[in-house]
Amino acid sequence: MTETRALPRTRLLAAVAAAVVVVLLVVWLWPEDEPQELTGGSDTYAVRVVLDGPASVGDNALLVEVTDHAGAPVTADEVTVEPVMPGMGHAEPPATATAEAPGRYRVPAAHLSMAGTWEITVTVRRAGAAESTVLPLRVGN
Numbered sequence: 001m002t003e004t005r006a007l008p009r010t011r012l013l014a015a016v017a018a019a020v021v022v023v024l025l026v027v028w029l030w031p032e033d034e035p036q037e038l039t040g041g042s043d044t045y046a047v048r049v050v051l052d053g054p055a056s057v058g059d060n061a062l063l064v065e066v067t068d069h070a071g072a073p074v075t076a077d078e079v080t081v082e083p084v085m086p087g088m089g090h091a092e093p094p095a096t097a098t099a100e101a102p103g104r105y106r107v108p109a110a111h112l113s114m115a116g117t118w119e120i121t122v123t124v125r126r127a128g129a130a131e132s133t134v135l136p137l138r139v140g141n
């Protein structure tokens with residue numbers, strides 16, 4: 001008889017422990033802490049832009065990865081990032097990314113002046129040719 005009384009308590013403790021684990025996982029994996037990733041490409045290049053977290057009004061750090069379509073890193077002469085808000089007809093000045101490794105470029109502070117739908121134009125210049133990719137980006141408050 002003691003066993004039949006002990007079993008529900010064990011189950012209750014297990015359920016509480018499971019609930020605690022779920023809450024910790026939700027807090028730990030909450031999307032606001034996850035990097036935001038935009039992908040696109042042009043004729044020659046595949047472009048991936050990674051933000052530390054959700055895009056927000058103000059300065060946003062962008063990592064820009066440029067590869068060819070086989071995945072090999074591209075060493076460009078210049079990579080620029082130009083945020084435009086097409087619905088309102090305004091833009092931020094293009095920012096030139098700093099190369100930090102083959103195919104890896106960084107814009108430490110891309111300014112997004114307001115919440116809403118932006119388009120990030122990434123332009124890769126190499127060997128006298130320029131190719132652009134437009135990546136939509138939703139900016140929260």
Ligand SMILES: [Cu+2]
Pocket residue numbers: 085088090114116
């Ligand atoms: Cu606007």
